[in-house]
Amino acid sequence: MIVLKTSQVTKYFFSPEKFKVLDSVSFEVRRGEFLSLVGKSGCGKSTLLYVLSTMDTSYEGTVEINQQLLTGKSKDDLSEFRNNHIGFVFQFHYLLPEFTVLQNVMLPALKLAKYSKDEIESRAIEKLKLLGVYSQANKQANKLSGGEQQRVAIARAIINDPTIIMADEPTGNLDSANSKIVFELFDELSTNFNQTIIAVTHDKDFASKTNRIIEMEDGRINL
Amino acid sequence: MNLKLTTSIAKTHLLSRKKQSSIAALGVTFGIAMFIAMTAFMTGVNHLLEETMLSASPHIHIYNDIKTERPSIVEELFLEKKIIIHHQRPKLEKKNLRNASQIIHRLQEDKRVFGVSPSVSSQVFYNYGNLQLSGFVSGVNIEDEDRLFSLNTKMKEGSIEDLMMNSNAVLMGAGLAKKLNVHKGDRINITTPSGEIFTLNIVGIFQIGIGQIDDVRSYANIGTVQRILQKNKNYITDINLKLKDLYQSKKIAAEYAKTFNYKAEDWETANATILISFTLRNVITGATVITILLVAGFGIYNIMNMTIYEKMKDIAILKATGFTSKDVMLIFLTQSLIIGLIGGILGLCLGFLMSLGIEKIPFNTGGFLAIDHMPVNFAIKFYIYGISFGLITTFVAGFFPSKKAGRIDPVDIIRG
Numbered sequence: 001m002i003v004l005k006t007s008q009v010t011k012y013f014f015s016p017e018k019f020k021v022l023d024s025v026s027f028e029v030r031r032g033e034f035l036s037l038v039g040k041s042g043c044g045k046s047t048l049l050y051v052l053s054t055m056d057t058s059y060e061g062t063v064e065i066n067q068q069l070l071t072g073k074s075k076d077d078l079s080e081f082r083n084n085h086i087g088f089v090f091q092f093h094y095l096l097p098e099f100t101v102l103q104n105v106m107l108p109a110l111k112l113a114k115y116s117k118d119e120i121e122s123r124a125i126e127k128l129k130l131l132g133v134y135s136q137a138n139k140q141a142n143k144l145s146g147g148e149q150q151r152v153a154i155a156r157a158i159i160n161d162p163t164i165i166m167a168d169e170p171t172g173n174l175d176s177a178n179s180k181i182v183f184e185l186f187d188e189l190s191t192n193f194n195q196t197i198i199a200v201t202h203d204k205d206f207a208s209k210t211n212r213i214i215e216m217e218d219g220r221i222n223l
Numbered sequence: 224m225n226l227k228l229t230t231s232i233a234k235t236h237l238l239s240r241k242k243q244s245s246i247a248a249l250g251v252t253f254g255i256a257m258f259i260a261m262t263a264f265m266t267g268v269n270h271l272l273e274e275t276m277l278s279a280s281p282h283i284h285i286y287n288d289i290k291t292e293r294p295s296i297v298e299e300l301f302l303e304k305k306i307i308i309h310h311q312r313p314k315l316e317k318k319n320l321r322n323a324s325q326i327i328h329r330l331q332e333d334k335r336v337f338g339v340s341p342s343v344s345s346q347v348f349y350n351y352g353n354l355q356l357s358g359f360v361s362g363v364n365i366e367d368e369d370r371l372f373s374l375n376t377k378m379k380e381g382s383i384e385d386l387m388m389n390s391n392a393v394l395m396g397a398g399l400a401k402k403l404n405v406h407k408g409d410r411i412n413i414t415t416p417s418g419e420i421f422t423l424n425i426v427g428i429f430q431i432g433i434g435q436i437d438d439v440r441s442y443a444n445i446g447t448v449q450r451i452l453q454k455n456k457n458y459i460t461d462i463n464l465k466l467k468d469l470y471q472s473k474k475i476a477a478e479y480a481k482t483f484n485y486k487a488e489d490w491e492t493a494n495a496t497i498l499i500s501f502t503l504r505n506v507i508t509g510a511t512v513i514t515i516l517l518v519a520g521f522g523i524y525n526i527m528n529m530t531i532y533e534k535m536k537d538i539a540i541l542k543a544t545g546f547t548s549k550d551v552m553l554i555f556l557t558q559s560l561i562i563g564l565i566g567g568i569l570g571l572c573l574g575f576l577m578s579l580g581i582e583k584i585p586f587n588t589g590g591f592l593a594i595d596h597m598p599v600n601f602a603i604k605f606y607i608y609g610i611s612f613g614l615i616t617t618f619v620a621g622f623f624p625s626k627k628a629g630r631i632d633p634v635d636i637i638r639g
Contacts, residue, residue: 046638055543055634076547083545090637094540098239108544110228156544168637 002067003163003196004029009051009061011044011219021047022059023219029164029198034190036207037200039216046168048216049200053086053166054078066163083112087157089199091169094153095141101128101152102137109159120159127155131185147178154185158195165189167199171206183209229550232541233557236530244562247526250519251566251617252573255609258512259574262605264581265508267598269501276497278372279431280490281340281463282472285326285479287318288486319343323459326483330464335475337465340367343448344460349441350412350420351403358399358439360413361461362448365394371465374429374442380407381427390447393423397430398438413451421451516612519566520620527559527624531631538628539636552629559621560614567613571606 011022021044029035037045050056052063054070057078062071065085070078095104105124109115115123128134131151136144144152150170157165167186171179183206189195190211199210207213215222237244295308320326323341330339343362348355361368365383369375375383379397386392395405405411409425423443430437443451449458466472472489480487491498531538538551582599 050634050638053543055632055637076549079542079545079547079550081545082543088543094536094637096537096540098235103235107228107232107541111225111545111550113225113228160545 001031002028003031003065004052004198005064006052007062009048009059009063011047011051011056011059021219022051024061025219025221026061027214027221029196031196032190032194034186034197034211035199035214036210036212037198037214037216038202038204038207041202043216044219045200045216049166049168049198052198053088054082083108084160085163087160087162087165089150089153089157089165089167089170091172095144095149095156097140097142099141100138101133101141101144104141104152105155105159108156112160114160124155124159127159128152131155147174147181150174150178150182151185154182154189158189163196165195165197167197167201169201169203170199171201171203179203179206225550226553229553230557232554233561236534236554237558237561240530243526243530244558247523247562248566248569250522251516251563251613252570254512254515254519254616255567255570255613256573256577257515258609258612259571259605260577260581261508261512262608263574263578263599263601264597265504266602266605267600269504270600271594271598272497273501275432276494277469277490278377279433279436280493281371282466282469282490283464283476283479283487284493285320285462285464285483285485285487286460287316287320289313289316289318318460319454319458320460320462320483320485322483323462324457326462326485327459329482330462330479335466335468335471337467338367338370339462339464340364340371341445341459342368342461342463343445343452343454343458345448345452346416348414349399349403350414351405351409354403355414356399356402358396358441360393360441360443360448360451362443362445364445365442368442368463371463372431377429377431379428379430383427385426386442386444389424389426390444391421391423392426392443392447394427394429394442395425396437396440397428398434399441400425400428402438415451417453419451419453423447512612516616520616523559523562523617523620524624527555527621528627530558531555531624531628534628535631535636538631539633542631542633543637548629551631552625555625555628556618556621559617559625563614563617563621564610566617567610570613571609574606574609575601 005028007026009022009025010020013019013021025048037049039045047056051059054063057075062069064070068081070081073081095101096107099107102121102124105127106120109120109123110117125134125137128137131154133148133151133155136148136152141149141152170186171182174182186197186199187209190197199206201207295311297306297308327339327341330336340363344359346357347360348357365374365386369383381394383394386394393411400406403411405425407425407427410422411425412420412422414420429442446456449456452458466475469490473491476487476489541551578599578601581597584597585595586597587595
């Protein structure tokens with residue numbers, strides 16, 4: 001089953017001068033694929049990820065996720081869609097520092113409000129256990145080490161059972177041991193839970209172990 | 224549910240920087256406290272003055288105003304205006320209301336009227352020993368006058384019944400009695416404008432609380448003054464009345480002036496200077512309070528802007544994980560409103576304490592007004608205004624930064 005489809009996605013940067021950063025990108029992603037987007041810096045891979053993530057809306061062409069056309073939807077509809085269907089993991093862990101680990105994981109689910117608060121809490125605990133950071137659940141988020149924070153961020157990304165996890169350099173800021181752990185977690189989610197994952201990375205080792213690699217060059221993809 | 228979530232995020236944000244939040248709230252606290260204390264004091268003063276003024280001045284005063292500008296007989300005879308008389312001398316005019324008993328009767332029939340008190344007033348000299356002081360004597364039906372001005376409660380010596388039972392009796396203003404050094408039971412000579420001298424018994428001393436009245440006026444029975452002036456029983460110079468609704472005075476006074484063709488002066492016109500001072504005081508209070516709240520508002524605006532600047536990454540994360548612009552805006556607007564609410568409630572308490580303090584300050588008017596402490600008004604409506612102003616200020620101050628927060632584009636922040 002195809003969960004993500006882009007056709008002819010083209011995007012320009014206008015400052016400092018007009019520059020075609022994505023050039024007619026068309027590809028499809030099937031359910032359960034663990035895909036890595038690679039390429040030299042400036043090739044447009046991150047830009048493409050943000051277009052796919054629905055956060056960047058200024059592009060030409062179309063993006064569909066789950067057979068739903070997302071191009072042209074309002075910002076608020078897209079927020080809701082992200083809440084429901086997309087989990088994010090960033091290079092810098094970006095947890096909310098004033099909240100505890102558990103609260104950080106619960107927030108997107110509380111926003112979605114599909115389950116009661118108690119259910120959300122037990123689901124969050126389950127995810128934290130899955131990622132091996134349950135012991136830190138009641139700590140303030142900014143008291144954790146980088147590797148632990150990234151695992152919490154993954155727990156947060158999967159709390160709403162998203163269609164796709166999108167990761168922007170998830171190991172870019174981690175040492176090799178933590179990078180390995182993060183990769184293994186992604187891999188586990190992909191194999192055991194049939195979770196679709198798209199990760200932008202320039203870590204060759206990381207990319208080589210994924211199911212599929214899409215290489216980008218000058219805004220185009222080489223399928 | 225969404226509101227609950229945004230509120231709980233807002234609370235966590237506020238609690239994570241207690242110092243900043245409390246400073247912002249303190250700004251509102253001082254603003255509101257000043258508002259409460261100032262309005263309490265200012266309106267307290269206004270009320271006191273208004274009450275004192277109204278206790279001594281009728282809502283409408285009907286009298287015969289002397290007109291010197293009048294058409295002369297010559298002008299009336301030669302209508303073609305060939306003859307014009309300039310600079311006429313005042314002629315001898317009677318000061319009384321000619322159809323007084325009819326007017327009184329009609330006023331008493333009027334349903335809007337609370338009480339009517341006719342009187343005969345005259346300028347007199349009070350003589351006691353070698354001292355001669357000028358003043359007024361008002362001949363009244365003391366019961367009618369009491370109904371209007373509650374004289375009974377203002378008696379320092381004697382009572383109004385003493386006046387009713389004696390024909391050559393007089394109730395004297397406290398200031399006047401003090402100057403003449405007379406007391407209840409003394410006798411005093413008065414000289415009328417036409418030079419007659421009468422001896423009256425002082426049966427009581429009253430104090431209304433306004434020096435301008437207490438220093439010059441005395442009350443006698445209407446018949447006594449008519450006799451002193453050598454006038455008949457129908458001679459009435461003034462009619463004072465009070466209405467059920469004092470704010471109708473202006474309208475009704477104009478109506479009476481037209482109907483009876485005499486001057487009818489309402490209390491607002493008679494006391495225009497005092498009323499203007501009320502307005503000016505209110506303007507000053509308003510300006511001060513608005514300035515304080517504006518400063519508090521800018522404080523909140525600044526703190527909110529700083530907070531949002533610091534929280535850019537968090538906002539980006541919230542938006543990336545599915546919070547809408549409206550949610551983000553609500554989170555920050557709620558913070559601002561919580562600051563306003565807490566600061567405002569503390570402000571009300573502080574304002575109340577300040578009002579209590581002001582009330583304890585002794586204040587000596589030198590006998591001009593019948594008070595010994597600062598007047599303070601504890602009306603609940605000012606507390607409602609206070610908290611409303613506080614919330615409106617913080618809402619406005621928080622609105623624009625919050626809106627900005629809502630518009631933050633997460634991609635810009637996350638990609639750097």
